[in-house]
Amino acid sequence: MATESFTPGxxxxxxxxxxLTDPSIASMNLLNEIADKYPQAISMAAGRPYxxxxxxxxxxxxxxxxCDHLRRDRGMDDAGVTRTLFQYGTTKGVIGDLIARHLAEDEDIYIDPASVVVTVGFQEGIxxxxxxxxxxxxxxxxxxxxxxxxxSGAALLAEMPVWPVRSTEHGIDIGHLLEQVKVAREQGLRVRGCYLTPNFANPTGVSLDLATRHRLLEIAESTGLLLLEDNAYGLFGAERLPALKALDxxxxxxYLGSFAKSGMPGxxxxxxxxxxxxTSNGSxxxxxxxxxxxxxxxxxxxxxxxxxxxxxxxLLLHDYSLARANAREAAVYRRNLGHTLDALTRRLGDCPGVSWNSPTGGFFITVTVPFAVDDALLEHAARDFGVLFTPMHHFYGGTDSAAGGINQLRLSISLLTPELIEEGVARLAALIGSRLTAPR
Amino acid sequence: MATESFTPGxxxxxxxxxxLTDPSIASMNLLNEIADKYPQAISMAAGRPYxxxxxxxxxxxxxxxxCDHLRRDRGMDDAGVTRTLFQYGTTKGVIGDLIARHLAEDEDIYIDPASVVVTVGFQEGIxxxxxxxxxxxxxxxxxxxxxxxxxSGAALLAEMPVWPVRSTEHGIDIGHLLEQVKVAREQGLRVRGCYLTPNFANPTGVSLDLATRHRLLEIAESTGLLLLEDNAYGLFGAERLPALKALDxxxxxxYLGSFAKSGMPGxxxxxxxxxxxxTSNGSxxxxxxxxxxxxxxxxxxxxxxxxxxxxxxxLLLHDYSLARANAREAAVYRRNLGHTLDALTRRLGDCPGVSWNSPTGGFFITVTVPFAVDDALLEHAARDFGVLFTPMHHFYGGTDSAAGGINQLRLSISLLTPELIEEGVARLAALIGSRLTAPR
Structure with missing residues (x-):
């Protein structure tokens, strides 16, 4: 019997x-540890809903x-209602029809409920x-x-390599996308799809403009690329551009939907x-x-x-519209976004080398600074300035901080109040000021 | 650019x-289709709880x-209670402590709640x-x-090959288990574990006797094999042998726990x-x-x-004991099991070549017959005799009906009444009788 190196138990x-040993897992743990270690710090890191x-x-x-809906609209008796909630159910789920009506109502997406698979959040779906x-x-x-x-996490579990495409202020560099498809195919690889968050992406806050959306669909048509559309933040914007699926x-x-922000995470x-x-053998x-x-x-x-x-x-209590159901939340997020952008302008507008983008919706803002935003800086910020953010390099796969984003950080605005935003940005500005005046 | 065979969309x-094209997936779909096609047939196939x-x-x-528990025992205010239910939570879950108390109460298993990961059913766990x-x-x-x-399904998704070990009336052939470990290691393979359902296994209804449980732990000790224990049916028996984890x-x-039968599937x-x-590099x-x-x-x-x-x-409303919470259900399952075994004896006791095992708990009975139980026979049973069961060959990986179980079928007793059992077994006996007297 071949020997195995093994310690019992x-x-x-x-x-x-x-x-389990991928750097991106370690980096997420590290972020959580720092947040846990400094509970008094103002968190502009957490992307949780208000x-x-x-x-x-x-x-x-x-x-x-x-339950009323099951009785009234599906004609179930009490036993049927009870069975629907208690028993094993169909794998695709029991609210596919309600989701289809919501998509028609809020997104101008018209689909057969049989095309819907209800999942344990976006994460199981992807x-x-x-x-x-x-x-x-x-x-x-x-x-x-x-x-x-x-x-990134789902791709690790599925052992699917993710090839990066450069981001631009419009979301994605179309030229680089086409180049990556070409390079992959020259290597005999199959590009199965391209993941995209057209509205207020996590982590950048960037949205695809309408021209880019149309161009992506043309590319999908000509190259056979599937577009995997994540629309977790679409409802929370001043402007509402059509989803890729609405143009498809x-x-x-x-189309990957999430109720974590529009329904409830829990x-x-x-x-x-x-x-x-x-198709299977042509059939x-x-x-x-x-x-x-x-x-x-x-x-x-x-x-x-x-x-x-x-x-x-x-969905039923809001006539299938999560836009209406989230009117108050959307107003809070727009208010917070405005406050944050305003505070950044007031406190950092004259700072050389410091800039940020101006998303019109969603939870996130990208701030660019003229120094390295590594995890040591984050811990320094938490400990000495009482503010938390997310170093952007964590969203570049975590494999190498040199891969990108080392001069950037992500601010989240979703869980805060105007007072906390004011104080959080003040602390961030103090940190940035200290780095700009620090001896090199 | 290399050409790809691709039809747009x-x-x-x-x-x-x-x-997706594994025979076991096709076989499960076929079973569901037959059940859907003959809704009037008495189903002795469904393993759903009562x-x-x-x-x-x-x-x-x-x-x-x-919610009361969160306030009373964890000292949460209303905001904390609400956050716990609505917001993202810790990955390991929020009821690990309650599960640990339940395991102590019902199974004599004593563990740290930090060792528990709450999952989307047994299925995500495995x-x-x-x-x-x-x-x-x-x-x-x-x-x-x-x-x-x-x-089998989880193993397909994880691309983990499953090597079969012969079953016996005590659950598993220890000699064959050791032989498979030896053969695998001689081939340079790592045997990562052995999956087992010690109590009233699905599909056979068989339990491991106490000696076999102890022997398995000795083997785990000497070979470094992890035992993956599935205990979905442990509460539903006249006799309660210790779980492997209680002896570990x-x-x-x-230990893989499920609340689908003891809590609710939904x-x-x-x-x-x-x-x-x-350990990581020895640390x-x-x-x-x-x-x-x-x-x-x-x-x-x-x-x-x-x-x-x-x-x-x-769990809280039953002082952590699912044995107590399920006293009525357990009585129903024992009643149904007794009725089914009794009806089998009355109607098939004198039938040459027909036999069955006699589980003392759980949901399932294995019936052996002197002819092939293939899917064509199942459809014949559903259409012409009005009774459904599960051909046992589906539980041999579905790769080849010759792999095993072709002379066996699984009867489920969990969802039935005594009247349906009496009629279901009568119909099964009529089917079996027709096969025994049919011209060869």
Whole structure:
């Protein structure tokens, strides 16, 4: 019997999946540790939704509204209602029809509810899509750099390499995108898709302009690239540009929805719209949603129908419009964004080498400074200035701080009040001032 | 640019992950299709929990009980309670302490709550464990054949090969287990663990006797094999043998819990107890639960705290004992099991070549017949005899009906009444009788 290096009851990290030792995991842990270590610091790091309007009573009301809907609109008796909430349910979920109506109402997206797979948040959705698309070592994904850590994490789990595409003020460098497709194909690789957050992306706050959206769909058409659209922040903007999926006429867009910001994070409900026809040996084989549903059956069986009922009830009580349901929240986010941009201008407007972008919605602002924003600086900021932010290099895959973003940081505005914003930006300005005057 | 075979907007199944075209997926779909096609047939196929005691009011009561607990036992104010339910939560979950008390109360398992990762049911738990353990193509898992389809599905997603170990009336053939370990190691493979359901396994209904449990722990000790213990049915038996985890003194057992049968399926809450120490370059690196938590962060972020609150409330309202909480359900399952075994004896006791095992708990009975139980027979049974069961060959990986179980079928007793059992077994006996007298 071949010998194995083994200590009884102990597991060596080096024997476990390599995602566990990826630098991006370590970097996320480090950010959490610093936040935990300095609880008194003002956090301009957390991308959590605003909490003022949360109320436990709402959970009960949403559940009741969904049960009423099952009786009234689906003709269920009490046993049917109870079974729907308590028992195993269909893998695709029980609120696909409500989600389809919401997408029609809020996004001008018109789909068959059968194309919807309800998932455990965006995160399970993107993992299912990547797991389905990652069939061999030839498969790669494109994504703008910097990119959302949830995308990077799912890609690690699915062992899908992510090739970076340069970001611009319009979201993505189309020339570089085409070049990456060309390079990949010359290497015999299959580019399975490109991940994009067209509205107020995490971490940059940047949106794609309308021309870029149309151009991306043309590229999808000509190259066969799937566009994986993440629209977590679309509702929270002064301007509302059409989603890629709303412009999609030929099934090039897989739409990943999240209720974490528009419903509530605690439900952990999201969804994938995947209406791409599947073929098997030239014959029709359903839609991509059917394939994702099969994978979901092996991963989580189905999304909790109780959690779905909570989100379904919220949709029902607001006539399927989360734009209307979130009118107060959207106003808070726009107010906070305005306050933050105003405070930055007042406190850092004359600072040489310091600049920031001006998103018109969403949760995030990118600040550029003329020095390195590494994790040591973050700890210094937390300890000595009482303010937290997120060094941008963490959104470049965490593999090498030289990969990008080392002169940038992300500010989050979602969880704050005007008073905390004023004080937080003042502390940030003090930190930046100290670096600019510090001896080199 | 290399050409790709591509139809705009269409995805070829052959370009997607191979789990989607695995025979076991096709077989599960076929079973569902037959069940949907013959809704009037008595289903002795569905392994769902009994529904009589479900009541939507309970969901509200459980939520309230958990909120009271947060105020009373954790000293939270209303904002804290609301935040716990609505907001993103810690990845390991918010009811690990309640689960630890339940395990002490019901299973004589004593663990630190920090070793618990709350998951989206058993299914996410087993996927996380396999994803963590599957680090390279050298890694394989052992599991008894036949085995639970949820294990097979998670292994497909994690690309973890499952090597079958022969089953016996005591659950597993220890000699064959040791032989498979030896063969794998001779081939330079790493046997990462052995999946086991010691109590009333799905699909066979078989339990491990106490001697086999002790022997497995000795083998784990001597070979370094992790035992992955699935205990979904442990509460539902006349006799209660100790869980492997209750006998585990040196961290050889990863315990996978499910509340689908003991709590409610609709919460989709399960958990993993993973108290194995991790080492990294010889230094301590936390516990296996910490690694699973990191992977979970990339897969589903955290389990819905609302769903956790529902299960937590049920635990709290029954003083942490799901044995007590399920006294009525357990009585129903024992009654149904007795009725089914009795009806089998009355109707098939004299039938040559027909036999069955006699589990003392759980949801399942294995029936052996002197002819092939293939899917054509199942459709014949549903259409012409009005009864559904599960051909056992589906639990042998679905790769080849010759792999095993072709003369066997699984009967489920969990969702039925005595009247339906009597009629269902009568119909099954009529089918069997027709096959025994049919011309060869």
């Amino acid at each position: 102990k597991l060596g990290m080096e024997t476990l999946h390599n995602s 909490e003022e309007f949360f109320d436990v009573k709402l959970i009960h009301e949403y559940l009741d509204a969904f 993992f299912l899509v990547l797991r389905a698309l990652r069939a061999s070592e030839r498969d790669v994904l494109l994504a703008p750099a910097p990119t959302y850590v949830g995308l 006429r030929a099934g090039h867009v897989v 439900a952990r409900v999201g969804y994938v719209v995947a209406d791409q026809p599947l 029709d084989a359903g839609e991509f949603a059917d394939a994702l549903s099969k994978l979901k059956g092996m991963l989580t069986v189905n999304t909790s129908p109780i959690a779905q009922a909570v989100i379904g009830g919220k | 269409k995805l070829g199944m052959e370009t997607l992950h191979n789990s 529904e009589e005691f479900f009541d939507v009011k309970l969901i509200h009561e459980y939520l309230d009980a958990f 996927f996380l464990v396999l994803r963590a353990l599957r680090a390279s193509e050298r890694d394989v898992l052992l599991a008894p054949a036949p085995t639970y389809v949820g294990l 003194r040196a961290g050889h057992v990863v 919460a989709r809450v399960g958990y993993v107890v993973a108290d194995q120490p991790l 301590d690196a936390g516990e296996f639960a910490d690694a699973l938590s990191k992977l979970k962060g990339m897969l589903t972020v955290n389990t819905s705290p609302i769903a956790q609150a529902v299960i937590g409330g049920k």
